[in-house]
Amino acid sequence: MTMPRNSEALIAELVGGLEPVKPLRFGAGMALALGSATVATLIVIARFGLRPDLAAGVVNPMHLVSTGLYLGLALAATVTVVVMSRPQVGSDHSGWRWAAGMAGLLPLAGVIVGLSRGGQAALAQGMDHGTDCFVIGGAASLLVFAMLVLWLRRGAPTAPDRAGLVAGVAAGAFGTFAFSLHCPDNDIVHIGIWHSTVVLAMAGLGRIMVPRLIRW
């Protein structure tokens, strides 16, 4: 088969512009995300302090379980984002969904308990504190989000909208995890609603923003 002239010219041009590149390793992507999550967590603790009980070496079961679920979701979603940045026919991108299903128990339980306590009035209680958690948790997720977006831009996600959604979930879950180390509230209604809202909001942001930022 003969090559059309313009393909030859294109190949010559691409060869002329070849620069060495550093391949995107799985470990490097994970290290970038975990490193930025650690920095964000340390900043939150330095700025707002640890929960009093944690600082005193006491643990609360509700706090432990909910914080663990968000951390699990953050890790699973991060793995999926890094997998998505390195395309390959045969790759599976669904792992994070199981973790999301498990963490989804928190908002579900929050709503059920809130309704059982008397509906909207109970849900509206603690609105100010909830808004603080939402805003600071959201801010704490921005560093991880930025790093994941940078990583995805270097990579080649074949479904940029999904990659953006999962990057948002990862960043939001890390942000909520970080702020959970400060937030002293052990109420499932507060945790289920306000802490999960950070994850949902970041997922929406990622879904909308990331496809615009990925260049193929």
Next chain:
Amino acid sequence: MRADEASLARLMALSQHGDKQAYAALLEACQRWLRGYYSRRIAPSHLDDLVQETLIALHTKRASWDPSRPFLPWLAAIARYRWVDHLRRLYRADEHELREELIGTDDEPAVAARISLDRLLGLLPPAQERAIALVKIEGLSIAEASAATGQSEALVKVNIHRGLKKLAHMIEKE
């Protein structure tokens, strides 16, 4: 040179280090491989464009291949992404080609069936697969596709739209 997995992976690894000679050989081999990969899955008049767009994507995204992983499934993912994107752009431009004689190729691409375009298309429900194959690949008009399939014209359009959307989310599926 032959476009087999081992040689392509070796050339790509050298290319990532900046070896221009290896890169020239790689691009030429990939160009031939892509022609086989896309053959009969794109209107012949679009083949050159699509192959070149894919080579550019390979170039731009060459860091996303990890030398510890196989090369062809990576290239196939890039190629499928470009292909679906190409079909979608055709749809938006609402440009329907006249049916052309499709070039028959004797040399079936030596590629595992699991990374092929047929495999990807086969993941769609049959009605969507058929609508896309007739209109987007063979270049029939909506009316002709409607007559050929017995689907109403509106249904052909809906099936194309839904099918392409689905394809865009299944690029890496086997």
